[in-house]
Amino acid sequence: MRYEVKLISIQEKDRLMEKYSDRLLYEERADIYGCCIKLLTDIKYVKERWEESFYPMSASIRSHGRLVVTNEADGEQRVLYDPLSKTAFLINVDYYGWVKSIALSVAGDILEDEHGINSVHGACVDVDGLGVCLIAPSGTGKTTHTYGLLRLEGVRVVSDDWFFVRLMGGRAVAFASEKNFYIQADIADVWGEYQKLVDKAEFDSMGRAVVNIRWIVGKGKILPMTTLKKAILLKRDPKDESILNPHQVKHYAMWNPLISVTHICS
Numbered sequence: 001m002r003y004e005v006k007l008i009s010i011q012e013k014d015r016l017m018e019k020y021s022d023r024l025l026y027e028e029r030a031d032i033y034g035c036c037i038k039l040l041t042d043i044k045y046v047k048e049r050w051e052e053s054f055y056p057m058s059a060s061i062r063s064h065g066r067l068v069v070t071n072e073a074d075g076e077q078r079v080l081y082d083p084l085s086k087t088a089f090l091i092n093v094d095y096y097g098w099v100k101s102i103a104l105s106v107a108g109d110i111l112e113d114e115h116g117i118n119s120v121h122g123a124c125v126d127v128d129g130l131g132v133c134l135i136a137p138s139g140t141g142k143t144t145h146t147y148g149l150l151r152l153e154g155v156r157v158v159s160d161d162w163f164f165v166r167l168m169g170g171r172a173v174a175f176a177s178e179k180n181f182y183i184q185a186d187i188a189d190v191w192g193e194y195q196k197l198v199d200k201a202e203f204d205s206m207g208r209a210v211v212n213i214r215w216i217v218g219k220g221k222i223l224p225m226t227t228l229k230k231a232i233l234l235k236r237d238p239k240d241e242s243i244l245n246p247h248q249v250k251h252y253a254m255w256n257p258l259i260s261v262t263h264i265c266s
Contacts, residue, residue, distance in 0.1 A: 003098055005079045013082035016089055020070055030054035032107040033164050033175055038063035042070055049096045052210040055179045065106040069099055086110055095206055104162045104177055118165045124158040124174045125149050131174050131226035136234035147191050156223045172228040180212050
């Protein structure tokens with residue numbers, strides 16, 4: 001699934017804010033790696049998923065970026081973004097995964113422009129103290145591999161979908177982006193340990209749900225950060241017979257004291 005983002009002027013942003021201001025019943029602030037990203041919406045489902053996804057930010061903190069999520073009678077999906085005020089409008093977007101990813105993108109825009117902190121669309125785990133990130137297009141298998149790796153001793157997860165990277169002391173340090181994870185309904189078909197989590201989750205029309213995986217794997221399996229040592233780029237190519245499994249990932253993490261890159265077909 002893809003969406004196009006149309007850039008708008010700050011004058012157009014002001015016009016849209018005035019147009020929608022009377023209908024936006026809910027206002028929530030998220031702490032996304034120190035950025036205050038404010039959600040304005042009249043859709044209760046979006047507000048509730050937002051609260052499950054992100055750590056809350058104090059209401060007294062002024063927002064660095066904003067998301068306005070609402071519906072129009074025409075039913076046309078639109079994503080509009082004003083890069084000056086860091087304000088995004090999501091019109092008739094009924095998939096929460098897009099809301100979440102755009103919130104993270106707005107935070108990434110702020111962090112990269114103003115603080116030199118990079119954002120990465122990928123999963124990140126810690127293997128016996130060494131950080132390994134899995135980078136791949138959506139639907140390639142990075143989330144499935146992440147939950148498979150969590151079944152192994154010595155593996156802990158930082159993020160299953162998006163993380164931030166800072167260069168500190170000559171090392172690349174990865175930081176978590178969200179409080180909870182956004183799983184697929186079929187995860188228990190691959191890894192049966194997660195069946196109890198799937199049974200209690202509220203899935204959306206795309207078969208995804210925000211869940212607290214600590215309930216299954218334990219709090220000790222979740223880390224806020226790790227030092228990256230290995231990057232694995234996943235691809236889906238039926239002609240490539242290379243296969244990635246969790247034990248191989250754990251082995252790859254030990255290869256090099258610096259960050260190196262491995263290409264694997266999943």
